[in-house]
Amino acid sequence: YVATGFRSIGQLRDRIEELETRDALTGLPNGRAMRAWLDRHLPHANQVQSHTALLVIHAEGIGRINESHGREIGDELLKALVARVRSCVLAKDQVFRVSGTDLAVIRPELAGTLAADDLAESILELLANPYEIEGELLRVPVCVGLAVAGGRPTTAHRPRFDALGR
Numbered sequence: 001y002v003a004t005g006f007r008s009i010g011q012l013r014d015r016i017e018e019l020e021t022r023d024a025l026t027g028l029p030n031g032r033a034m035r036a037w038l039d040r041h042l043p044h045a046n047q048v049q050s051h052t053a054l055l056v057i058h059a060e061g062i063g064r065i066n067e068s069h070g071r072e073i074g075d076e077l078l079k080a081l082v083a084r085v086r087s088c089v090l091a092k093d094q095v096f097r098v099s100g101t102d103l104a105v106i107r108p109e110l111a112g113t114l115a116a117d118d119l120a121e122s123i124l125e126l127l128a129n130p131y132e133i134e135g136e137l138l139r140v141p142v143c144v145g146l147a148v149a150g151g152r153p154t155t156a157h158r159p160r161f162d163a164l165g166r
Contacts, residue, residue: 025075038106055144059078081103
């Protein structure tokens with residue numbers, strides 16, 4: 001196989017790296033990119049007074065939608081879910097697709113664990129609303145796992161997990 005359309009080995013190398021670290025469907029950085037980001041930034045989080053939050057969002061209903069409505073609808077639903085997540089994060093936040101139905105959001109420089117709880121709650125509330133895909137309203141149950149690193153310990157953590165269990 002010969003790669004064409006590249007003016008230099010550097011361009012080809014950059015394209016290969018992009019394919020290794022980006023999800024083709026959503027355009028998000030993938031789990032490999034997330035691990036690299038964490039390796040670079042978490043040591044700093046442990047040296048400063050701020051916290052870094054890692055939220056893992058599991059969209060448990062995507063597989064069921066793929067089976068009942070077809071993969072194309074499931075893909076559109078996943079892209080809509082990603083768009084919602086992106087709409088509620090800050091420019092400094094990082095969003096990754098870490099597996100087929102799992103996204104991760106990293107928010108650096110948080111004031112404390114309660115701010116991380118608030119972020120998780122706002123994402124869950126937003127994702128609990130139905131999605132309109134090709135004229136049909138679809139709901140996707142999601143759950144969020146939350147970990148906080150860095151800074152000094154603060155008040156007890158109040159986990160929020162099930163968006164549809166309220």
